[in-house]
Amino acid sequence: MVTPRALDDLHASYARRHSALADAGASAVSVVGFDVPLELVDAAGLQPVRLCGDPATPLSGGSGLLDPHGDGEAKSIFDRLRGDRSVRSPVLIGHDRHALLRLFFALRAEDREAAYFCDLVHMPYRTSGTYNVVRLRQLAAVLGDLAGRSIHDDDLSAAIARRNAQKARIAALLDLRRGERPRLTGRDVLAIVSTAQAMSCTAHVALLDDLLEHGESLPAHQGPRVLLTGSEQDHPAVCEAIEALGFVVVAEDHSWGERFADAMVAETGDPYEALSDRLLSGPPGGAKFPVDARARYTATVARRGGAELALAWIRDRDNGPRWDVPDQRARLAELGLPLSLVDDQPYHQSIAAITATLEPLLLPHGLRRALP
Amino acid sequence: MSDRVAGWRRQRRISSTEDAYAFHRQWFGDVQQRVAAGEPFAIISAEVPLEILRAMDIPYVMIQWWSSLVSAKQKAPSYLGELRARGWPDDQAQYFALSFASCFETDPASAPWGGLPKPTLIIGDPRDDDQGKIYELWAREIGATYFAYERTNFNDAPDDWWALGARQWDRLLDPAMLDLHVAQSHDLIRILERETGRRFSLDRFREVLQLVNEQEEWFRRTRDLVAATCPSPISVTDTFTSVMMLQWHRGTEWGRDRARAFYEEVAARVSDGAPACPQERVRLQWIGAGLWFDTDFYDSFMDDHGAVFVWSMYLALAADAYIREDQGDPLRTLAARYVAFIQYLEMEPWPSGWYLKEALAHGVDGAVAIEASPHVEEAFRRAGIPFLVLGAHNVDSRRWDSAAMRERVARFIEEEAAPHAALRRAAA
Numbered sequence: 137m138v139t140p141r142a143l144d145d146l147h148a149s150y151a152r153r154h155s156a157l158a159d160a161g162a163s164a165v166s167v168v169g170f171d172v173p174l175e176l177v178d179a180a181g182l183q184p185v186r187l188c189g190d191p192a193t194p195l196s197g198g199s200g201l202l203d204p205h206g207d208g209e210a211k212s213i214f215d216r217l218r219g220d221r222s223v224r225s226p227v228l229i230g231h232d233r234h235a236l237l238r239l240f241f242a243l244r245a246e247d248r249e250a251a252y253f254c255d256l257v258h259m260p261y262r263t264s265g266t267y268n269v270v271r272l273r274q275l276a277a278v279l280g281d282l283a284g285r286s287i288h289d290d291d292l293s294a295a296i297a298r299r300n301a302q303k304a305r306i307a308a309l310l311d312l313r314r315g316e317r318p319r320l321t322g323r324d325v326l327a328i329v330s331t332a333q334a335m336s337c338t339a340h341v342a343l344l345d346d347l348l349e350h351g352e353s354l355p356a357h358q359g360p361r362v363l364l365t366g367s368e369q370d371h372p373a374v375c376e377a378i379e380a381l382g383f384v385v386v387a388e389d390h391s392w393g394e395r396f397a398d399a400m401v402a403e404t405g406d407p408y409e410a411l412s413d414r415l416l417s418g419p420p421g422g423a424k425f426p427v428d429a430r431a432r433y434t435a436t437v438a439r440r441g442g443a444e445l446a447l448a449w450i451r452d453r454d455n456g457p458r459w460d461v462p463d464q465r466a467r468l469a470e471l472g473l474p475l476s477l478v479d480d481q482p483y484h485q486s487i488a489a490i491t492a493t494l495e496p497l498l499l500p501h502g503l504r505r506a507l508p
Numbered sequence: 509m510s511d512r513v514a515g516w517r518r519q520r521r522i523s524s525t526e527d528a529y530a531f532h533r534q535w536f537g538d539v540q541q542r543v544a545a546g547e548p549f550a551i552i553s554a555e556v557p558l559e560i561l562r563a564m565d566i567p568y569v570m571i572q573w574w575s576s577l578v579s580a581k582q583k584a585p586s587y588l589g590e591l592r593a594r595g596w597p598d599d600q601a602q603y604f605a606l607s608f609a610s611c612f613e614t615d616p617a618s619a620p621w622g623g624l625p626k627p628t629l630i631i632g633d634p635r636d637d638d639q640g641k642i643y644e645l646w647a648r649e650i651g652a653t654y655f656a657y658e659r660t661n662f663n664d665a666p667d668d669w670w671a672l673g674a675r676q677w678d679r680l681l682d683p684a685m686l687d688l689h690v691a692q693s694h695d696l697i698r699i700l701e702r703e704t705g706r707r708f709s710l711d712r713f714r715e716v717l718q719l720v721n722e723q724e725e726w727f728r729r730t731r732d733l734v735a736a737t738c739p740s741p742i743s744v745t746d747t748f749t750s751v752m753m754l755q756w757h758r759g760t761e762w763g764r765d766r767a768r769a770f771y772e773e774v775a776a777r778v779s780d781g782a783p784a785c786p787q788e789r790v791r792l793q794w795i796g797a798g799l800w801f802d803t804d805f806y807d808s809f810m811d812d813h814g815a816v817f818v819w820s821m822y823l824a825l826a827a828d829a830y831i832r833e834d835q836g837d838p839l840r841t842l843a844a845r846y847v848a849f850i851q852y853l854e855m856e857p858w859p860s861g862w863y864l865k866e867a868l869a870h871g872v873d874g875a876v877a878i879e880a881s882p883h884v885e886e887a888f889r890r891a892g893i894p895f896l897v898l899g900a901h902n903v904d905s906r907r908w909d910s911a912a913m914r915e916r917v918a919r920f921i922e923e924e925a926a927p928h929a930a931l932r933r934a935a936a
Contacts, residue, residue, distance in 0.1 A: 203880040205636075234636045237661060238854075245856035245883055248664060257658040257688075259634075263695065264658055267688040274684075423637035426644050455600045456637030459645065462595035479597075 140353065142346035143324065149335060150327035150372075156334040157185045158222045165282065166223050167333075168213055168239065169230030170368075170391035170421065172254045173411045175401065176272065177228070178295035178337060179287045180279035186333035187227075188370035188392075189213050191484045201242045202235070207453035208483020209370055210235035214242060217250075226252040226278070232368075232391075233423040233456065252278055258424045260416045268412035276408075292407040298337050299401070305344040306332065306397040309351065313386050314441050317356035322364065322375040322385025322393075329396045330370075360501055361386040363443035363473070365434050365464060366450040366457045367422065367481075368392060374449050377490040381498055387441025389434050394441075395419045423456030431463035439471055445501055447494075450479040474501075521777070521784060522746045524770045528753040531762065536621055539567045543625035548704040551624065551646075553604070553632040553639075555849045556657050557842050559720060560696060562759040563713040564706045569624060570756050571632070575606040576800035579903035581620045584801065587613070588904065596645070601638045602904040603797065608646040627652045628703055631696070635659035635850055655699060657692050659850060660685045667857055669848065670828040670865070677832055677844040689843035714838050716759035720830065723758050726767035727751060727826035730774050734818060735869040739788035741777035744820040745806050746784070748798055751822045758830075789814035790921055790929045793867050795821070796878030797902035808914060813921045819870050825852070828862070860887035867893055871932060874925030876917060878902055894924035 149156075157164050160183045167177065167186045177184035189212030198218065199211035206214070210233075217223050229240045229251050243251040255271050257264045276287045306328060312319040320328075328347075332340050359382045368390045369375060375385050388394055398419040402410040420429045438446060446468050450457050458479055465475045476497045481490075543549045550561055550568040561568045578587060587609035588598040594612075598605075613619045630647045634640025634656050647654035662682035666672060672680040697708045734740055750770045757763040777783070784807075792809075794817050799805050809815035829852055834841045853859045860883045867875060867888065874894040877884065881897070888895040896917065900908055 200880070201882045203882055231661070240661075241855050242883075253661055253663050255661045255663075257660060259656055259658055261695075263688055263691040266691065267658070267660065267684060270684045270687075424634070424640065427641045428644070428648075454637075455597075456641065458597045458600060459638050459641040465595065 140347055140350035142343040142350070143327075143354070145343055146327045146331050146347070147324075149331045153188055153330060153334060154190055154216075157187070157220065160185050160335070164222075164224065165279070166217070166227040167230075168227060169232040169236050169254075170396070170399075171230030171232050171256050171415060172228045172275075173272070173401075173414070174333060174337075175295040175299050175407075175411065176276055176287070176292060177279060178298065179291040180276075180283040181285065182279065182283055183336060184228075184333070185335075186330075187213050187216065188330070189483065190216065191371055191373060194484065201245070202238045205234055205453065206238045206242070207233075207235045207451055209368070209451070210239045212483065214239055217243065218246075224282075225249050228252050228254055228275070230254050231256060231424070232421060233454070235453065256412070256415055258415055265409065265412045265416055268415065269406075269408045272408045272411055289407055292411075293403065296401045296407055296410065297403055298341075300403065302332060302337055302341050302344065303397045303400055305341060305348060308348055309344065310394060310397060312351045312354065313384075316442075317358070318361070318384050318386055319351060319354035319356055321357055321379055322362075322388065323372050323379060325385070325388070325393050326369065326372050326375055329394075330392055332396065333392075357384045359384045361442055361444045362498075363387040363389075363434070363438040363441060363446040363468075364393075364449065365389050365422075365446060365460075366448040366478075367454045369449075373485075373487045373490055377487050377494055378447065378498070380487070380491060381494060383498060387437045387443050389419070389422075389430075389437045391421060394437055395421065421456075422454070422460060427460050427463050430460045431467045434460075434464045435467035435471060438468060438473055443473060445498075446473050446475040447498070448475060448477045448479075449481060450477070451483050452480045521742060521782075522750055522770065522773050524766060524773055525746060525749045527769075528749050528766060531766075532753045532756070533621070535757070536569075539569070540622060540625050542567060548628040548700075548706075549625050550629045550631055551607070551627045551652075552630070555633045555635070555659070555846060556631045557693060557696075557846055558756075559713065559716050559759050559842055560693060560700070560708070563716045564697075564700055564704070564708055566700060566704055566706060568631075571604055571607045572797075573752070573756055574610065574620075574624060575603050575903050576798070577620045578606050578610055579800040579905065580803070582801060582905065583610070583613075583620060584904050585906050588906075599904070601636060601642060602901055604632075604639050604642050606903050608642050608649075611646060611650050626650055629653050629655055629699070631655045631657070633657045633659040653699070653703070655696055657696075657846075658688060660688060660847065661851065661855070665848075665851075665858075667861055669852060669858055670862055673829060673844075674831040675833045678835060681844055681847055685847040686840055686843045689847050690837070690839045693839050693842065710838065714834070717832075717834060717838055717841060719760060719764050720758045721832070723754065723764040723767040724826050724830040726764070726771045727823055728828070728831065730767075730771045731823050731827040733771070733774055733778060734823070735866075735871075737778050738791070738871060739783035739785060740791065740816050740818040741774050741783055743784040743807055743810075744794055744798075744817040744822075745803055747820060747823045748803060751826055755822075755826060785810040785814060785816045787814040788816050790816070790873045790925045791819075791871055792817045792921075792925065793819040793863070793870065793872040793875040794878075795863060795875055795881060795884065798822070799878070799900070799908075800903055801905040802908065802910060805910070805914065809917060809921060813918065813926070815921045815925065817876075819866060819872060821853070824866050856883045857887075860884045864888060864891055864893075867891075873929040873932060874920060876920070892928070894920065894928055896920040896924075 163183045174184045189209040240253045590612040592598040632643040806817040
């Protein structure tokens with residue numbers, strides 16, 4: 137079986153994710169966090185590039201400015217932003233987690249123009265939605281200034297439709313992972329979804345179409361099926377470690393995976409209200425969302441993927457997901473899935489270290505290490 | 509009068525401290541009886557508008573106060589263990605989680621002050637990643653309703669928030685944040701009226717707001733008096749009860765009158781030449797929440813070092829962050845008090861600018877911070893004021909080594925703060 141060229145291209149782009157901003161050129165806008173709506177950046181005619189950290193690069197002493205609440209990912213992004221001359225101000229920062237607010241404060245302390253905080257709130261109430269629409273329209277004005285043009289509602293509606301089409305294709309690809317013999321791995325999905333948030337939507341959709349056309353020719357993977365929950369996975373190390381032990385990540389509930397595709401935006405009505413509803417009514421993340429809603433979503437993702445066991449990988453100083461675990465465990469137990477918890481994990485650690493942590497947890501579930 | 513606690517003699521310098529404590533203890537007992545008789549009751553965080561409940565005569569307990577009491581009664585280790593036993597973390601958001609954990613106490617005789625009554629509502633602001641989850645789990649555990657005030661943020665504002673907040677808050681604060689807070693207050697009032705059968709009166713609410721402003725004005729005068737007086741008439745231990753007990757009761761004539769009495773007592777000490785520490789040589793600033801399980805810590809450097817903690821955020825925030833002149837819409841005025849509560853202490857340059865302003869006004873020789881505050885530390889060092897970070901938690905005593913921490917502060921005083929003090933006195 138031959139791996140479709142598209143999948144190779146997506147993996148190649150994923151491997152270059154730390155250069156995505158430079159690759160995107162003059163129209164690139166740095167985005168930190170899932171909350172910042174890519175659709176609005178698209179509508180301005182700009183290229184959103186969602187930034188990730190780099191656990192392979194040690195932190196600078198300056199990252200201590202995010203202490204005591206900044207986590208490893210936020211600190212890593214902080215270092216990147218300070219050291220990368222290709223970053224165009226302002227960086228758009230979402231309120232996914234408290235660490236990102238601290239990132240905003242730290243950047244603002246050095247340069248008030250360096251970052252723009254996209255303060256969208258998350259509670260499912262009319263009052264929160266009203267506030268979000270105000271903030272989204274303010275963000276549109278900022279983007280309009282950057283782009284030198286106004287964003288009309290029709291522009292935004294068109295951008296929403298394009299991103300929805302992208303997400304629908306990703307959802308179709310995820311079905312390839314849910315069959316009895318998964319034809320995509322967790323790392324494949326990371327590559328697909330991460331590049332979705334860093335490259336031209338049009339170019340990305342072309343690759344997705346190619347991949348969908350040849351999806352059945354993808355090699356099938358074997359191994360016990362894992363749901364990965366807990367912290368966001370902005371890099372592949374945890375997924376790679378799991379799959380190197382002979383497992384397959386068939387489901388995940390974070391925004392570098394299935395949650396991105398699940399976060400469809402309504403294409404009728406006011407587009408700004410639709411973007412707000414994406415957060416208020418859409419799939420919940422590990423921070424800022426109710427425990428009950430999060431646990432139900434985790435169970436949904438697990439059931440959909442046919443997971444056989446669950447792993448909650450939670451980073452140090454990522455406080456939200458830890459409170460979800462008992463409810464997640466109970467919901468998953470109803471499906472017959474055991475949940476293993478690994479918490480207080482450093483962001484900066486090697487795959488070897490991650491593997492050493494995971495091995496005693498996962499191998500008793502009856503797996504063999506993948507042969508080279 | 510004095511208490512011998514943990515080998516240290518604690519002077520009760522301010523008689524109004526005893527009065528405030530006695531009043532609060534009596535009040536709490538009354539609340540327990542009222543709730544047992546069927547009255548409504550709320551548990552609220554310090555960052556949500558208690559003034560609405562005050563105006564509706566709905567008793568409430570502040571989460572942070574309850575956690576401080578639990579910590580002072582040395583119950584933190586066992587209560588946090590109850591969370592761990594149930595699969596939740598015992599080392600996150602302890603200032604809020606500790607109150608949640610107290611609901612697993614099964615022996616009322618062991619519970620601090622007989623335990624928290626069962627609330628009708630829990631009202632909080634889910635500002636960090638975990639607090640909303642804690643409130644949700646707590647409410648579910650005890651069968652209460654959780655009402656959340658969204659915690660919002662803005663991109664920019666003038667730096668001198670303390671100068672603008674009282675009378676020009678419309679210049680300082682983002683209107684979208686105020687709009688949301690007002691809308692949420694309307695929602696809360698409707699729910700309280702429905703759940704309790706009590707009616708919200710705008711006239712009564714205006715009275716409460718006015719009483720709060722009057723109370724905080726007395727705190728402002730006290731803060732200014734302490735700043736201008738050397739040696740200091742009081743230390744921070746005199747303010748923990750005399751300020752915070754009154755803050756939980758703000759909006760009452762009692763609170764306003766006790767704040768005035770506190771000021772008059774401090775002023776009398778100034779007139780009488782009665783300092784907290786007659787041999788004061790070094791003036792220290794405490795940055796962060798109080799060490800509620802070891803408040804003797806603050807006065808323990810007087811005898812050997814002549815070092816007095818003259819400043820903590822409680823009296824200073826009362827002075828600078830609470831007074832809000834009504835500009836015609838009382839709920840919007842209320843919002844102006846609360847929407848930026850967190851930013852004062854977190855959004856640079858607001859915290860470092862304010863802490864430094866206070867340090868300079870109080871003639872501080874050194875600052876001791878409970879946890880890392882890199883921007884604040886940098887600002888202090890640039891201003892030539894020594895800075896020490898303890899790396900502790902204010903209610904979780906499990907990692908607190910009393911002797912080691914006192915030794916660290918003593919060394920800091922000797923090596924850094926005292927030399928600064930000598931230069932200050934020489935320049936005076």
